[in-house]
Amino acid sequence: MADAGAVPGLTTNVALKEKPRVTVFVRSSKGGSLAASPMAHQILMVIGIKVDCGVIPESKLTITHVDDSRPMPSSLRSHGISRVPAVVIGDTGEDDPETIISLLDRHYPGGLDFPLQEEKNISDDNDSPPSCEKNEDTPEMASRDFFSRFSFCVRGITDSSEHLDVALHRLNSFLLKKQSQSYHDDQPSPWICGSKLPSLLDCEVLPKLHHVRVAGAAGLAGQWMVAEWSIPGAWPGIWCYLHSAYSMPAFIRSCPSDKEIILHWADRAGANNLPAGVKDKIAKLESDDIPKISWFVPARADMVFLD
Incomplete structure (x- = not known):
């Protein structure tokens, strides 16, 4: 019988130990910091949410920065991968962002508000990106x-x-x-x-x-x-x-x-x-010695509605 207090998408410690390791490869800048790539940011953000929710244990995650001026890591070359961002989960390597997300959700479902299968408006054997809803105003x-x-x-x-x-x-x-x-x-x-x-x-x-x-x-x-x-x-x-x-x-x-x-x-x-x-x-x-990141907003960004 299922635990009534269980959180959907989370698994037991025993099951987590049997889960494959997730290794993420992203491009680094000349100085060794994270290079700018919306696709890499998207994948790291998805993984980060799953980690913060306890779906992916930190012990199962490795993030590797790849220097463009050096040969690709052997773990990527062995999968025929020549570009980043890329992910290796267990024995499977992928560099297509949509397939990476599908692969992550297959091995570590949950964390995001809409599980991947619930978001899809297409057949299960198609790895196209999910849709939140289906009408003209989407x-x-x-x-x-x-x-x-x-x-x-x-x-x-x-x-x-x-x-x-x-x-x-x-x-x-x-x-x-x-x-x-x-x-x-x-x-x-x-x-x-x-x-x-x-x-x-x-x-x-x-x-x-x-x-x-x-x-x-x-x-x-x-x-x-x-x-x-x-x-x-x-x-x-x-x-x-x-x-x-x-x-x-x-x-x-x-x-x-x-x-x-x-x-x-x-x-x-x-x-x-x-x-x-x-x-x-x-x-x-x-x-500049200290990298700047623009976090500020022009005013308070809290939602305010007047009835």
Whole structure:
């Protein structure tokens, strides 16, 4: 008979001892710190949440930083893996982010608000990313465009921030609606699916949103910028969402420094195409002894609703 007080997704100590070891490989910077990669941040955030919830014991987890200038570790080469982020769980190695998440949840289910199988709106043999719900006004629809629009700005594909601003405004409006709905249901939630705990989609969206916040404020949102671009302080849905991420240990531990994020996007803009002033900022960041990470928000980001 099952224990009535058991937590779904958690297993006994005996069962945990039989679970395979999880080894995560992520790219390191020249200085040895965590390099900026939204995909790596997503995977580390998922793992971090599972560790904090007791789903993955710390004794079963190893995180290895990989230097691009050196050969891939033999444990990755033996699985035919030539890129990171990658994960080796037991005898299985994967470098596809969607498959990594599926593999993690198969061996260590639970921790996130929506178990992987419950989120899927597709057959069990398909490893496509999960969906929180299925209608026109979904979290996926609200969050799907802002990152690609930002990338277009950085790469100079577009000469206007209009599409980026529209995509972020759509996300802000959706988050406000979701936060207000959860408040009136007496279950306040800052998460994009309105859930009690962060979902897999939060682990995908929040690292990307943080990249946009940091790189955009550094002037990397496009050469056409007369001044530094930033997410408007008048968009409380987004800032409340980021504030929740900055209050989460799993996000904090897996977050790269501002310097690494700016260097990541400067590389994509091209050294010869950097906006005026960005090169000086990069030089200053490289001379700083203590890495800076932007955790601040423009004002209190608590949810406030007036009846």
